[in-house]
Amino acid sequence: MTDTRDLPKEAGPSGGWGSLRGIAEVFGSASPEMGALDTLRRQNKPGGFMCSSCAWPKPANYHHFEFCENGAKRTLWETTRDRCTPAFWEDHTVAELRDWADHDLEKTGRLTAPLRYDAATDRYVEVGWDEAYADIAATLKRLDPKSVVFYASGHAGLEASYLYALLARLYGNNNLPQSSNMCHETTSVGLQKVIGSPVGTIIWDDLYDTDCFFFFGQNPGTNSPRFLHPLKDAKERGAKIVTFNPIREQGLVSFVDPQSPYAMATGAEVTISDQYHQVRAGGDVAAMLGISKAVVEADDDAAQSGAPRVMDWEFIEEHTTGIDAFLEVCRNTSWSEVERESGLTEGELRNAAQVYMEARAVIGVYGMGLTQHAHGGLNVAMLANLLMLRGNIGKPGAGMCPVRGHSNVQGQRTVGIAEKAKLVPMDKLRELFDFDPPTEDGLHIVDAVQGLFAGSVKATISLGGNLVRAVPDMDRMETAWAAQELTVMVSTKLNRSHLFPGKTAYILPCRARAEKDAQATGDQAISIEDSFSMIHGSIGNREPASEQLRSEVGIVCDLGRALIGSRPRLDWDAWQGDYSLIRDLIEATYPDDFRDFNGRLHEPGGFWRVIPARKRVWQTESGKAVFTAPDRLNSVSYEDRADLFRLVTLRSNDQFNTTIYGYSDRFRGIEGTRDVLLMNEADMADLGLARDEKAALVSEEADGRHRRLGGLAVIPYEIPRGTVASYYPECNVLISIEHHDKISKTPASKSIPVRIERDGARP
Incomplete structure (x- = not known):
């Protein structure tokens, strides 16, 4: 077990005053125009404008403030008073700007006129x-x-x-x-293959009908903070939340509701995850197989004893195909194999399975932690397998919930x-x-x-x-x-x-x-x-x-x-x-x-584009939902090696995709820099690396090209052994365009094979 006394400390729970401070910092940095606060007041409400940050739903019964920290930052960033006029190019060349940080480029402000590049002067000119x-x-x-x-x-x-x-x-x-193509194409292809619908199956009401969430590789605290409100409400009514993620993300640990005066005054936190399992990067296939194995074993025991069955056999027999091959893999795969590939113990996975089996309705939530792997399609299919074992697709409060990024x-x-x-x-x-x-x-x-x-x-x-x-x-x-x-x-x-x-x-x-x-x-x-x-x-x-x-x-x-x-x-x-x-x-x-598009355009909460799988209409080749028998226990495309690490790319809570608002990642205790490498302390000791020592990542891609990212300060962190983490998009320099999901070509940014080298003198 990692000694966490010297690890970076999170600045507290997600939400709360930390969220307001984050908004205030961007407010000061972005210098928004007058009326920006009134613009925020109208955000994500009928008759207002829809946030241009993430694609989280907009409820019909909205809060007084229906925006999150990230959404507010995005709006303030775009309503800045700063202007990048054609006159800017009188003092700057394109070559000069290549040395600027991404944050500084955007800080020049809103573009004001169409521009054409003039190669003779290496500048853009108004046109x-x-x-x-x-x-x-x-x-x-x-x-x-x-x-x-x-x-x-x-x-x-x-x-x-x-x-x-x-x-x-x-x-x-x-x-x-x-x-x-770069994030959820794995969903579009993978879900279509197994349930006949290329998108998620739940609607807003399901968030309040469910009694259990299983999270895989999704971080609402950074990527979709408004999700934290229904999660808080779910916990307060007794629902269970089980999380699988290599990184301990604060949004899935605890939350202070910024809409609640009582919570803001007292700091009252809601514990989000009942169980938090730090799965090895690329180990989700094994983790989900382990949970499924425990469910199958319990169902086999019930069948032998005459007790009520654990699996939903009525659903399975009417609506699915491929169950026999999947059951064979569940029964024949040893717990030692599952433990090795997932990085979790049999006991931990059985505890997760117990919560799953006791739940009436389960929502499976996932993000790019599942999709951006060389076998990301298998990850998605395995989550569908797990949900289908107990009929958790196509009933109230249950279903697949891929969380999308761009609005x-x-x-x-x-x-x-x-x-x-x-x-x-x-x-x-x-x-x-x-x-x-x-x-x-x-x-x-x-x-x-x-x-x-x-x-x-x-x-x-x-x-x-x-x-x-x-x-x-x-x-x-x-x-x-x-x-x-x-x-x-x-x-x-x-x-x-x-x-x-x-x-x-x-x-x-x-x-x-x-x-x-x-x-x-x-x-x-x-x-x-x-x-x-x-x-x-x-x-x-x-x-x-x-x-x-x-x-x-x-x-x-x-x-x-x-x-x-x-x-x-x-x-x-x-x-x-x-x-x-x-x-x-x-x-x-x-x-x-x-249907009646213009007539329904401003319907509160939006109007639903019917998804067949939610109605248990399976538009697959067989006309049924498909169980997938996994042929492997991890989602990576390379062989493990003693000196090889699996790199996970991260987003800070101070960014949206490639837009960098600032240099404060308060949830991870990282301030003033993005040039960091998060490592398990035991891995650091094995390599003889000290805190803050500069290291370089060298990718081990099969095409033989040399890819290296240096100048990264090593930070001890609570992360599984063999897994390291650093920021996107900086780490894109390490990824080959050939390193992608096998069925959808989604770049595999969550399990990049890398070696670690020293990059300068010890501090």
Whole structure:
């Protein structure tokens, strides 16, 4: 057992005054405009705007303040008074800015005018919108459509996303990779395979009907803090929460409700997890098999004694296939194998299984701790196996709950941003717009990056995002990105990707979601889809940061006019002037999902896009939910070795994806830096490493390329032996683009094989 006396101490529970201090620090750093607090008051409420941070649902019965620490930081960050005007480039070159930290780039403020890169001066210069569109269109017309990528970050609303996907197909390709390729594509592919639905199965009411949550690799304290309120409520009514995570995340340890005056005055904490199991990185398959093994053993004993069965055999026999092969693996796998691969004891896993068996309804919650592995698809299937043993899919208070990141990442897929042609109703597009859409599959983000490295991808249009920083193989990516014929980025602030411009490069500044979107027919609403497949309307109320900013819908329509032109059934002007017309098109294309779209747009709590698996309709090949017999007990793709560690990438509570708000990770006791390596003290002793000594990580990827990240201060931490942790996106330099999930190509960022070297003199 690790001696924790000298480990970094968390600054206390999640929520509470720590959360308010975190918001206050970003408030001071971001220098938001007047009225920012009123904007926060309207956040995630009917008639207000939907948070542009995570995709956590927006309840119909909302709190007075329906935003969390991360959501507040995101809004304050975008409503800053700081401006990055064209004059900024009079004093700075692109090459100079490559030495700036990501945080400092964004601190320059909101972009105010369209910019074109001038290679002669190594600066961006202001350009007129029409000139930019004409040049972009002329370049795209010279290129083979197969060589052009249309990327979307998961932020843009359904209206812009639908038209963006249409634009790519009118141009001639399905090269529509999206941020889900890097996080929950494992869910989209893995869940579809086993339950016939590519998204989660629960709705808001299930959070209050359940009596048990099982968490795997998801951290609500940092990634979806509003989740902590229903978890607190669940604990107060007696529900159980069991957590599996290599890192002890404070959001799943204890919580002080910032909405409660009593809790804020007294510091009253709610203990969140009844059991917290620090599973070895990549060991979730074994952990879930161990729990399942205990359930199967209990069911076998009940069958022999004539006691009530433990497994839900009525559900299994009516709704599933593959149970016999799975039971064989459960019975034949030894506890010693399970313990070795999971890093947990038989007793710990039996304790978790006991909670599971006593629960009436169980929700399985997971995040990228399950999806971002070389066998992440098996992780997802194993969680489905565990839930199906007791019929915990398709009944009130139970089901699969993948927690999504970007605010509309799920919705963009729903309305056509997909590289797989079979996911899009091409016949509907043909009928609505009188053209023959391409039927050849397009490029996944992994394919796109490989195409950049090979030189076959010549141009990228990026609707939001920071791809150079977000994807693996960052050093190679910087070189390949700049070699393109054209890069076009729709952005609100500067980021790392702007600093590696293509031969022709444009930055097109857009409005933030909290800002008014005035068009020909008045102020417009947009819509988003949350993690529970609920559709919400969103209306901004702030004045745009610059008169020159255009909406995401407006930019897509302008590009459409320039590149495709107007046709009898392509009315870019009308769509740009009235977004309700775009929603009519979405409804016509997806009538089952978007019935009466405009009529239901502002329904409190959103309206539900029906998920068949929740109704126990299994759209699989067999017409039933599928038990998966695991052929391995871990989710990594390499052999263990004495000098090899499994690296887990982390996000600080002071960041959102690649956006770094500051340098305070109070939950982990890390302040003022992101250059750290968290290690078990026993592992440090084995390597002779001292606290604060500088170390380097060297990746052990199979392609033979040398990848190294140095200058990391070693910090002793409560973490399983053989597992180490450091921050994303800095660690992307260590990951090969080939290191990804086998069925979905999701980069395997949660079990990177690394060696550890000293990186300088001892402190």
